[in-house]
Amino acid sequence: MTRRFDVLVIGGGNAALCAAISARRAGASVLVLEGAPKFYRGGNTRHTRNMRCAHDAATEILTGPYTEEEFWKDLLLVTGGQTDEELARFMIRESKDILNWIVEQGVRWQPSLGGTLSLGRTNSFFLGGGRAMLNALYRTAEELGVDVLYDAEVIDLVIENGMFLSAQLKQPVGGRTEVRASTLVAAAGGFEANIEWLKQYWGEAADNFLIRGTPYNRGAILKMLLAKGVQEIGDPTQCHAVAIDARAPKFDGGIITRHDSVVFGIVVNKHAERFYDEGEDIWPKRYAIWGRLVAAQPDQIAYIIFDSTVVTSFMPTLFPPIAGATIAELAGKLELDAPALEKTITDFNAAVQPGTFDHTILDDCATQGITPAKTHWARKIETPPYLAYPVRPGITFTYLGTRVNKQSRMLMKDGKPSANMFAAGEIMAGNVLGKGYAAGIGMTIGSVFGRVAGREAAKNARN
Amino acid sequence: MHGTRILQEADRLMTVCNSCRYCEGLCAVFPAMEMRRAFSDGDLNYLANLCHACGACYTDCQFSPPHEFNVNVPKTLAVARAESYAAYAWPRAFAGAFARNGLVISLIAALSVAAFIFGFAAINDRGVLYGIHTGPGAFYKLMPHNAMALLFGAALLYAILALVMGVRAFWRAIGEPVGMKTDAKSLLQAVRDAGELRYLDGGGVGCFNEDDHPTDRRKLYHHFTFYGFVLCFAATCVGTLYHYLLAREAPYAWWDLPVVLGTLGGIGLVVGPIGLLSEKWKRDRVLVDEQQMGMDTAFILMLFLTSVTGLALLLWRESAAMGPLLALHLGVVFALFITMPYGKFVHGIYRFVALVRYARERQMMAE
Ligand SMILES: Cc1cc2nc3c(=O)[nH]c(=O)nc-3n(C[C@H](O)[C@H](O)[C@H](O)COP(=O)(O)OP(=O)(O)OC[C@H]3O[C@@H](n4cnc5c(N)ncnc54)[C@H](O)[C@@H]3O)c2cc1C
Ligand code: SF4
Ligand code: SF4
Numbered sequence: 151m152t153r154r155f156d157v158l159v160i161g162g163g164n165a166a167l168c169a170a171i172s173a174r175r176a177g178a179s180v181l182v183l184e185g186a187p188k189f190y191r192g193g194n195t196r197h198t199r200n201m202r203c204a205h206d207a208a209t210e211i212l213t214g215p216y217t218e219e220e221f222w223k224d225l226l227l228v229t230g231g232q233t234d235e236e237l238a239r240f241m242i243r244e245s246k247d248i249l250n251w252i253v254e255q256g257v258r259w260q261p262s263l264g265g266t267l268s269l270g271r272t273n274s275f276f277l278g279g280g281r282a283m284l285n286a287l288y289r290t291a292e293e294l295g296v297d298v299l300y301d302a303e304v305i306d307l308v309i310e311n312g313m314f315l316s317a318q319l320k321q322p323v324g325g326r327t328e329v330r331a332s333t334l335v336a337a338a339g340g341f342e343a344n345i346e347w348l349k350q351y352w353g354e355a356a357d358n359f360l361i362r363g364t365p366y367n368r369g370a371i372l373k374m375l376l377a378k379g380v381q382e383i384g385d386p387t388q389c390h391a392v393a394i395d396a397r398a399p400k401f402d403g404g405i406i407t408r409h410d411s412v413v414f415g416i417v418v419n420k421h422a423e424r425f426y427d428e429g430e431d432i433w434p435k436r437y438a439i440w441g442r443l444v445a446a447q448p449d450q451i452a453y454i455i456f457d458s459t460v461v462t463s464f465m466p467t468l469f470p471p472i473a474g475a476t477i478a479e480l481a482g483k484l485e486l487d488a489p490a491l492e493k494t495i496t497d498f499n500a501a502v503q504p505g506t507f508d509h510t511i512l513d514d515c516a517t518q519g520i521t522p523a524k525t526h527w528a529r530k531i532e533t534p535p536y537l538a539y540p541v542r543p544g545i546t547f548t549y550l551g552t553r554v555n556k557q558s559r560m561l562m563k564d565g566k567p568s569a570n571m572f573a574a575g576e577i578m579a580g581n582v583l584g585k586g587y588a589a590g591i592g593m594t595i596g597s598v599f600g601r602v603a604g605r606e607a608a609k610n611a612r613n
Numbered sequence: 614m615h616g617t618r619i620l621q622e623a624d625r626l627m628t629v630c631n632s633c634r635y636c637e638g639l640c641a642v643f644p645a646m647e648m649r650r651a652f653s654d655g656d657l658n659y660l661a662n663l664c665h666a667c668g669a670c671y672t673d674c675q676f677s678p679p680h681e682f683n684v685n686v687p688k689t690l691a692v693a694r695a696e697s698y699a700a701y702a703w704p705r706a707f708a709g710a711f712a713r714n715g716l717v718i719s720l721i722a723a724l725s726v727a728a729f730i731f732g733f734a735a736i737n738d739r740g741v742l743y744g745i746h747t748g749p750g751a752f753y754k755l756m757p758h759n760a761m762a763l764l765f766g767a768a769l770l771y772a773i774l775a776l777v778m779g780v781r782a783f784w785r786a787i788g789e790p791v792g793m794k795t796d797a798k799s800l801l802q803a804v805r806d807a808g809e810l811r812y813l814d815g816g817g818v819g820c821f822n823e824d825d826h827p828t829d830r831r832k833l834y835h836h837f838t839f840y841g842f843v844l845c846f847a848a849t850c851v852g853t854l855y856h857y858l859l860a861r862e863a864p865y866a867w868w869d870l871p872v873v874l875g876t877l878g879g880i881g882l883v884v885g886p887i888g889l890l891s892e893k894w895k896r897d898r899v900l901v902d903e904q905q906m907g908m909d910t911a912f913i914l915m916l917f918l919t920s921v922t923g924l925a926l927l928l929w930r931e932s933a934a935m936g937p938l939l940a941l942h943l944g945v946v947f948a949l950f951i952t953m954p955y956g957k958f959v960h961g962i963y964r965f966v967a968l969v970r971y972a973r974e975r976q977m978m979a980e
Contacts, residue, residue, distance in 0.1 A: 189677075189679060189680075196675040197675055199635055258816070258817060258818070260637075260638035261638070275638075276635075277638045277639070277816050277817070278635065278636060278638065278639055278669060278670075278673035278816055279633075279635030279636065279673055279674075279675065280635075280675065281672075281673050281674065281675045282635075282669075282672075282673035282816075285672060285673065285825055289825075289826065399681060402680065402681075404633075404675055404676065405633055405635070406629060406632040406633045406676075406682075462650060465632060466628065466631040466632050466650055467632050468628065468629055468632045
C-alpha cells in the first residue's frame with residue numbers, strides 16, 4: 151500500500167460504509183480496511199433488520215408520525231438519562247434525512263408487512279435484511295471508486311499528539327503492512343467478541359456468554375485509541391444483552407437464537423427457582439433485560455418453562471423446545487432437581503389469580519403471595535406436555551467507546567478535538583446510549599455518525 | 614420425517630427461515646412459509662414450486678455457507694422442485710424419465726425425426742421428399758393433412774392428459790384451499806404474477822446469477838421464451854382454424870397471421886433459449902442443482918430446435934429442402950409434445966398452480 155489515501159476507514163459494517171460513501175461523494179480518495187473475509191464482511195450489521203428514524207408523516211414503509219420529540223423521549227426512557235443530550239438530539243434530527251439518504255445509496259426498505267414485530271411506526275425494515283443492505287452499500291461504494299480490502303485486520307495505529315499517521319496491517323498487502331492516510335475514520339465496532347476483555351468486568355461468568363454477532367469485533371481499535379489518548383465514554387459493563395438459546399453457537403448465531411416466550415411461562419435457574427418477574431413489561435423492553443438477569447444467575451443458565459397451550463403464541467424458534475409428559479420428566483431432561491421444579495410450579499400455579507389474558511397490553515393476570523411475583527400474563531402451567539428452552543446471556547454489543555463531538559471527531563483526554571480522527575457506529579455508541587437499548591438505534595448511530603464522519607474527514611483531508 | 618432427504622433439508626431450512634423472516638419481502642415463498650409452523654411433504658413441494666430461483670435469499674442471507682447454519686434456500690428448493698416433478702408424474706412408471714431427462718429427450722427427438730423422414734420417404738417416393746412444392750397444400754404432399762392432424766392431435770392430447778393428471782396429484786398434495794376453484798380473483802392474480810414473472814426480481818433489484826450484482830437478464834430471456842412459445846402456439850391454433858373454418862391451406866403468405874405469429878414467436882424462441890442457456894452457463898454453481906442441468910438444457914434446446922427448424926422451413930419452403938426441413942420440424946415438435954409432461958416444461962405449470970394457491974391463501978388471510 152504505497153498509495154496515500156485521503157480517508158482511511160477501519161471496519162466494514164454500516165458505519166464504515168456510510169462513512170466511506172459519504173467521504174467519496176465529498177471528493178476524497180477512500181480506502182476501507184475490513185478485518186473479516188469477504189463473506190463475513192460487515193460485522194454485526196449483517197445480522198440487523200431495521201433502523202429507527204424520526205419522521206413527521208407516514209410514508210410507504212412507515213406508519214407515522216414519529217416525531218423528534220417522541221424519539222428523544224424514548225431514548226431518555228431506555229437510557230435513564232445516561233446520554234449526551236446535544237449529540238443525541240443532533241442524531242435524532244439527522245435521522246430524518248437518513249431515511250432518504252440511505253435509499254440514495256441503493257438500500258431498499260420493505261413495505262410494512264404488518265408481520266411479527268410491532269415496530270411499523272418507529273422502525274424501517276431493510277428489504278432482505280442487514281446483509282442485503284450491506285451488499286447494496288458495498289456495490290455503491292465500489293461503483294463510486296472506494297477501495298475495499300478484505301482480510302485486512304488492523305493491528306496497530308501510529309498516533310502522535312492526537313494525530314493519526316498510519317495503520318499497521320496483520321497481513322501484508324502488495325508487500326507492505328503500513329497504510330498511510332490523511333484522516334482516519336474508526337468504525338470497527340465494539341469488543342463484545344473479546345471474551346478476555348469482557349472478563350475484566352464480568353469475571354469468569356463471561357466464559358458462559360454467547361456472542362450473537364460477528365467474531366471479528368474484538369475491540370482492538372477501540373483499545374488502541376483509548377491507550378493513545380482518546381477520551382473514553384460509557385460504562386464498560388453496559389451492553390445490550392438478551393436471553394438466547396443455550397444451544398446456540400458461541401458466535402454469530404444471529405437473530406434466530408432469541409426467545410420471545412418469557413411472558414408465556416416462568417423462568418427458573420439451575421436450582422429450579424424463579425428469580426424475576428416474568429411479566430414486568432412488554433416487548434421490546436423485557437427482551438433486553440433478560441440477558442443481564444440470566445448473567446447474574448449461577449452458571450449463567452436459566453430455563454423458560456411453559457406448557458403446550460402457548461406454543462403457537464410466539465415466534466417459531468430455531469431449536470425445538472425440550473418436552474416432558476410430566477414436570478418430573480422435563481426436570482430430568484433439563485438436569486434440574488425434579489421435586490424442586492415441581493414445587494416451584496405448584497407454588498406458582500397456586501398463586502395465579504383469575505384475570506383476562508391479553509399479551510398485547512399489561513393485562514390483569516397476576517400472581518398473589520409469591521416472590522418474585524409475576525405481575526402480568528400469569529397463567530397456570532398445567533397442560534402437558536411441559537416444555538422448556540434453556541437460555542444463556544447473548545451479548546449483542548458493548549457501549550464503552552470513544553468520545554466524539556457533533557462532527558463525529560474524536561475528543562482527546564484533554565478535551566481537545568483530534569486533528570484528523572473520527573469515529574462512527576458501535577465504537578462510539580456509548581455517547582448516545584449510556585445504557586439500555588431501543589430497537590433499531592444501532593443502525594441509526596452508525597448511519598448518522600458514519601455519514602457525518604465521512605464528510606468531515608473528507609473536508610479535513612483536503613485542508 | 615419426510616419422504617426424501619431433500620425434503621428433510623427443506624424442512625430444516627424453513628424452520629431456520631421461519632425464526633428469522635428477514636427475507637419476507639423478497640418473494641412469495643417466505644410469506645407462504647410464515648402461514649405455517651410445521652411442513653408436510655406437500656407443503657414443502659408447494660413452497661419449492663413457488664420459488665422462482667432468483668437467488669436473492671442466498672445473497673442476502675447472513676447464514677449462507679460457510680456459516681455453520683448452512684442456509685441455501687434456492688438450491689435446496691431447486692432440488693426439491695425437480696424431485697416434485699417426478700413425484701407427481703403420470704403415469705407413475707414414467708417418473709424415472711425426469712432423472713435421465715436429457716438422454717430420454719435426445720433419444721425420443723432423434724427417433725421422432727428419423728420416423729418422420731422415413732415415413733415421408735416410405736409413403737411417397739424419394740422424388741416427393743426432395744421435390745419442390747409450392748402453393749396452398751404444399752406441405753400435405755408430404756403428409757396428408759388428416760394424418761398430420763391425427764398424429765399431432767394425439768400427441769398433444771396425450772401430453773395434456775399426462776400434465777393434467779400430474780397437476781391434479783400436485784394440487785391434492787399441496788392441499789387445495791377451500792373455494793380455490795371458484796375464486797376468479799385469485800386466478801387472475803396468479804395469471805398476472807406468472808405473466809410478469811413477479812417473483813423473479815429479487816424483491817425489485819433483479820435476479821442474482823453469476824455474482825452479487827443483480828440483473829434483469831434471466832427475467833428478460835424467460836419472457837422471450839415464454840411469450841415466444843405462446844405466439845408459436847397461437848400460430849398453430851390460428852392455422853388450424855384457417856384450415857377448418859376458412860378452408861385455407863398452409864403454407865400461408867409471410868404477411869398472413871399464422872406466419873406473422875409464428876415468426877415473432879420463433880424469434881422469441883431463438884433469443885430466449887440462447888439467453889437462458891448462456892445465463893445458466895454463467896450461474897454461480899452454489900445456486901444450481903447440478904443434477905437437473907441435463908433436464909434444463911434438454912428442454913431449452915428442444916425449444917430452440919423447434920423454432921430454428923420452423924424458421925428454416927419458412928425461409929426455404931420453396932426449395933428442394935422443404936421436405937427434409939418439414940420432416941425435421943415435425944419430428945422435433947412431435948418429440949417436444951410427448952416429452953413435455955416429463956421434463957422442464959412442467960415447471961411453468963406447477964409454478965402457476967402454486968401461484969394460484971398462494972393468491973388464494975393471501976385472499977383468505979385478508980378476508
Ligand atoms: C443479532 C443482532 C441483531 C441486531 N439487530 C439490529 C437491528 O435490527 N437494528 C439495529 O439498529 N441494530 C441491530 N443490531 C446492532 C447492530 O448490529 C450494531 O449496532 C451495528 O451493526 C453497528 O455497526 P458498526 O458498523 O458500528 O459495526 P459492525 O457492523 O459490527 O462492523 C464492525 C466492523 O469492524 C470490523 N473490524 C473489527 N475489528 C477490526 C480490525 N482490527 N481491523 C479491521 N476491521 C475490523 C469488523 O469485521 C466489522 O466489519 C443487532 C445486532 C445483532 C448482533
Ligand atoms: S434465507 Fe437466511 S436471511 Fe432469509 S429468511 Fe432464511 S435464514 Fe433468514
Ligand atoms: S424466489 Fe428468490 S428469494 Fe424467493 S425463495 Fe426462491 S431464490 Fe429465494
